[in-house]
Amino acid sequence: MSTATTATDTNGYVDNSTPSWLRPKNYQMAGTHPDNKILFLDVNILDSTGREPYMGDVLIEGERITKVGSVPERTTLVNNPKVRVINGRGRTLMSGLGDAHVHLSWNGGDMVKLGNMGVEEHTLLTARSALAYLESGYTMCFGAASAKDRLDVVIRDAINAGDIPGPRYLANGMEMARRDGELEAGITVFADGPEEMREVIKHHIALGVDNIKLSMSGDAICDDRSAEDCYFTDEETAACVDEAHKAGKLVCAHARARDSVTMCVKHGVDVIYHASFIDDEGMDMLDKAKDKHWVAPAIHILYATLYEAADFGFSQTKAEQRGYKRELETCIKALKEMKRRGIKVLPGGDYGFAWTPHGTYARDLEHFVKLIDFTPMEAIQAATTGVAELFMRSHELGKILPGYYADCILVDGNPLEDITVLQDHDKLNVIVINGRVHKVSPAEWHTPPVMGQDGNRHVIVPDFPEVKKQWQFKFQD
Secondary structure, three states: OOOEOOEEOOOOOEEOOOEHHHOOOOOOOOOOOOOOEEEEEEEEEEOOOOOOOEEEEEEEEOOEEEEEEOOOOHHHHHOOOOOEEEEOOOOEEEEOEEEEEEOOOOOOEOHHHHHHOOHHHHHHHHHHHHHHHHHOOEEEEEEOOOOOOOHHHHHHHHHHOOOOOOOEEEOEOOEEEOOOOOOOHHHEEEOOOHHHHHHHHHHHHHHOOOEEEEEOEOOOOOOOOOOOOEOOOHHHHHHHHHHHHHOOOEEEEEEOOHHHHHHHHHHOOOEEEEOOOOOHHHHHHHHHOHHHOEEEOOHHHHHHHHHOOHHHOOOHHHHHHHOHHHHHHHHHHHHHHHHHHOOOEOOOOOOOEOOEOOOOOOHHHHHHHHOOOOOHHHHHHHHHHHHHHHOOOOOOOOOOOOOOEOOEEEEOOOOOOOHHHHHOHHHEEEEEEOOEEEEEOHHHOOOOOOOOOHHHOOOOOOOOOOOOHHHOOOOOO
16 A cells, blocks of 8 residues: 655645545536636635634635735726625635534434435435535535435535535445444444445445445434444454555444444544543543544534424433433543544534534534633634545645635624624625635625716716715705
8 A cells, every 4th residue: 555645735734644545536526617706805814724813805716715815916806897806894704614424315304214215305305405514604524424325426426516506525325334233224234244344335435435434333312222332343343444445435433332432443443423432541542543533523413412302302301311411421521631632523513313403513613612612713623624634635625725725605703703603694695615606695795886986987977076066966845
């Protein structure tokens, strides 16, 4: 196998921890004209480098950002009718957000029915979820499992072809579980033992997935699948990682139980979901290998199940009886320790269930700040530069810097002062992906010109040398 490669972004960040054979495909998005130009004027630039925001202009040409801060040809560009000019008026321009735990094909309701949903309807549902992510300001999504074999792959390819709107996406197949360890049978593919698991992974690779999902532990929502139970063996976990990595595919795992987390670290599972019951030994192992792993705790599913599921028939009392309060408290403690140790923790709240509906994805960022002591800047960096690193494209995604892809959002507010502003879609005034404007709010319409404005450009309200009283309307009694 080849050795690790080094990529350097324009901020000087060097990524030399990832083997070149384990990099997702660098998908290109179609549909952006190379002569496209967008100029943001007077924006508060939150560039995701850790630098404090600063006022300036940003120029986008084609698919990429070309100027940030100062745009020398500003006047010429403003007067060019072929340039789309957006007056920031001090609003925040920042990178599009990223989610590390995405289920586009979840229906926000009855999970049991997903397995029986017709593929045509299910494809439409998955496309609608992709749109919901983009409308929420998310431009990078890491697939965590698909409810049917090819749903993720088909939607990813349609987005990249420009046929449907959606974020940059790394697709997954159906999650794989042992026959005695599934969370929901209708959306699970089964395998027992290392060899059968290898065959299932080969099947998914042949479909064109980017990621492989293992369902290694139980979940408190299930009547007979405790979140502290682990169903995989060391041999099975090792075989899955080996088979996926041989094909250059990343491996993610539902791993709440202590033993499942330990196996993930021991055998090289790339993305560990939940990790609620990690113990001291597992934490030390993860700390030593922290350059090789990401943890995406999906903290919102715990929070919402405990506090916000009563209207759907799952009361707080029942949630506490199932162990959700204990798991949330245990998870928060573990995540604070991970943050202290510099372990990579990414947002992604397991959205698409009844009480974690699509479109509410930025709730995770609020939890990062209020529950696990991230600063707003750290939470935003996790959702931008952190997910870009998971995509292994940190040199061109996740920052507002020259040379980076133009995936950005103009926010009517300052998320460093109030992280919850990112949950308000009405405050996401402009959304741009790959240099194309996806959304423009009514606030961006230019006000009508007034007399004396813009050097006589406007023929219907020309510059007059003087304003005479007889030209003014006079109201008579």
